[in-house]
Amino acid sequence: MPEVDVRPVTAVDDTLRAELLACWVDVTNAGGAVGFVPPVTADDVAPVLDKLVEGAAAGRDVLCVLAVDGATAGFAALTANGSPLRRHWGSVVRVQVHPSRQGDGLGRALVLGVHRIARERGYEFLTLSTRDGTGVDAFYRGLGYTEVGRLPGAIRVAPGDDRDEILLVCPLGTTAARLVDPDA
Numbered sequence: 001m002p003e004v005d006v007r008p009v010t011a012v013d014d015t016l017r018a019e020l021l022a023c024w025v026d027v028t029n030a031g032g033a034v035g036f037v038p039p040v041t042a043d044d045v046a047p048v049l050d051k052l053v054e055g056a057a058a059g060r061d062v063l064c065v066l067a068v069d070g071a072t073a074g075f076a077a078l079t080a081n082g083s084p085l086r087r088h089w090g091s092v093v094r095v096q097v098h099p100s101r102q103g104d105g106l107g108r109a110l111v112l113g114v115h116r117i118a119r120e121r122g123y124e125f126l127t128l129s130t131r132d133g134t135g136v137d138a139f140y141r142g143l144g145y146t147e148v149g150r151l152p153g154a155i156r157v158a159p160g161d162d163r164d165e166i167l168l169v170c171p172l173g174t175t176a177a178r179l180v181d182p183d184a
């Protein structure tokens with residue numbers, strides 16, 4: 001059995017940065033919906049990755065890196081809300097598993113790892129948004145997320161192709177779950 005691990009990372013060295021960048025480029029060019037539309041190059045993705053890396057170094061965000069037998073296989077980021085009134089809510093962004101590893105349960109392991117890291121940091125709810133038409137919201141529904149709304153046509157993937165942004169919420173504790181679903 002391979003060893004699967006999701007670890008919080010605050011300091012990203014050059015090797016890890018190159019692995020995260022290659023992952024994001026490959027995921028996008030394989031059709032993944034993570035902030036871009038294909039085709040992309042490393043030059044397109046690097047500035048957006050570097051913002052995440054800076055946020056992690058500053059302690060604002062947490063990079064959650066998925067490794068299989070020690071090799072980087074994907075990642076996600078947990079981003080904090082700036083308001084002191086909203087410290088119990090966090091957002092999950094950039095969830096991705098390398099295309100060579102998808103469909104094998106690693107996406108589930110990654111998101112559950114993000115939940116563990118979020119709980120350790122005191123978060124009670126997580127928000128996440130997906131692009132309509134990808135079907136990926138079904139993946140999150142299977143992990144405890146509930147749709148709470150949509151921003152109609154908010155994502156313009158191409159001229160004349162506007163997609164809804166689907167807003168999802170995941171309560172991390174039983175009490176929180178009842179606020180989203182009274183039957184939980």
Ligand SMILES: CC(C)(COP(=O)(O)OP(=O)(O)OC[C@H]1O[C@@H](n2cnc3c(N)ncnc32)[C@H](O)[C@@H]1OP(=O)(O)O)[C@@H](O)C(=O)NCCC(=O)NCCS
Binds near residue numbers: 032033034095101
């Ligand atoms: C979405 C993603 C992270 C899922 O990772 P994965 O390793 O392929 O998923 P898993 O193998 O852990 O799948 C877990 C379950 O979700 C389902 N699932 C996975 N991807 C799905 C999708 N795109 N649509 C619907 N269901 C999906 C699987 O069928 C599986 O269901 P099961 O438990 O009933 O068998 C991965 O496919 C990915 O990186 N996609 C490209 C990037 C992307 O679009 N990210 C979403 C940003 S919001």
